[in-house]
Amino acid sequence: MSTRTTSSAAAHAARPDQAGRGGGRSARRRARELALQGLYQWLIGKQDLAAIESHLRESEGFDRADAAHLRQVLHGVIDGADDLRAEFGRFIDRGLTELSPVEHAILLIGSYELKHRAEIPYRVVINEAVELAKSFGGTEGFKYVNGVLDKLALQLRPQEAAKPSAVGSP
Numbered sequence: 001m002s003t004r005t006t007s008s009a010a011a012h013a014a015r016p017d018q019a020g021r022g023g024g025r026s027a028r029r030r031a032r033e034l035a036l037q038g039l040y041q042w043l044i045g046k047q048d049l050a051a052i053e054s055h056l057r058e059s060e061g062f063d064r065a066d067a068a069h070l071r072q073v074l075h076g077v078i079d080g081a082d083d084l085r086a087e088f089g090r091f092i093d094r095g096l097t098e099l100s101p102v103e104h105a106i107l108l109i110g111s112y113e114l115k116h117r118a119e120i121p122y123r124v125v126i127n128e129a130v131e132l133a134k135s136f137g138g139t140e141g142f143k144y145v146n147g148v149l150d151k152l153a154l155q156l157r158p159q160e161a162a163k164p165s166a167v168g169s170p
Contacts, residue, residue, distance in 0.1 A: 029128060030061050031070035032109060036132055038074050039105035049078055076116055077108045084111040091151040102137045103145060110149045114156045122153040122160050 037059065038052040047055075053074070056062060077084060085096060088111045096104065110129035113120055126149045133142035153161040 027064060027066035028069050029131070030065035031067070031073065032128055032132060033135075034059060034062065034065050034070050035073040035077070035109055036102070036105050036136060039077060039108060040101055042078060043101045043104060049075070072117075073109055073112055077112045080112065080116075081108060084108050084115070087111050087115060087156070088148055088152050090155075091148045100138055100141065103133065103141050106132050106137065106141075106145050107148055110145065111152060114149065114153055118157070122157050126150060126153065 034056050038056050041047045041052050041055065042049075053071075056070070056074075085108070088107045089096070092099065092107075099107070106129050109132070110125055113125040113128075114122060117125070126146060129149055130142045130146050133145040137145070150161075
């Protein structure tokens with residue numbers, strides 16, 4: 001029997017950010033999960049960055065994460081949070097305080113990657129954010145995250161996001 005039993009794992013097998021995979025997840029995905037955890041601590045507990053990083057280094061699976069990506073995302077989001085909120089804030093239908101902390105953190109991560117990590121295709125950024133929301137967010141939160149980041153991608157990466165998809169839309 002295969003160790004990979006979910007269709008989700010198979011669907012992600014051809015992804016460009018699969019280098020350094022461990023435990024069925026890419027190193028970048030694990031970095032995003034840890035960044036989400038750290039940003040949740042920052043948003044809810046108002047912990048400082050050094051304490052958050054220390055806690056994350058002790059987390060299970062830290063050794064399988066892309067540490068450089070984690071550091072860039074965590075520092076980039078915290079340092080640029082106001083700017084990132086202004087970017088995605090144009091596309092939310094409620095106040096920031098009404099967002100769940102998980103959705104808020106995921107929107108910050110996705111906004112950061114769309115704005116500052118042009119080497120990551122926008123579809124990968126959105127898909128990774130949606131997967132985080134499915135795993136850690138509310139029941140329908142992934143739809144909200146998808147809609148907001150899709151609109152933001154059209155603003156931040158108009159040429160890339162406006163290209164027709166090779167696959168027909170559902």
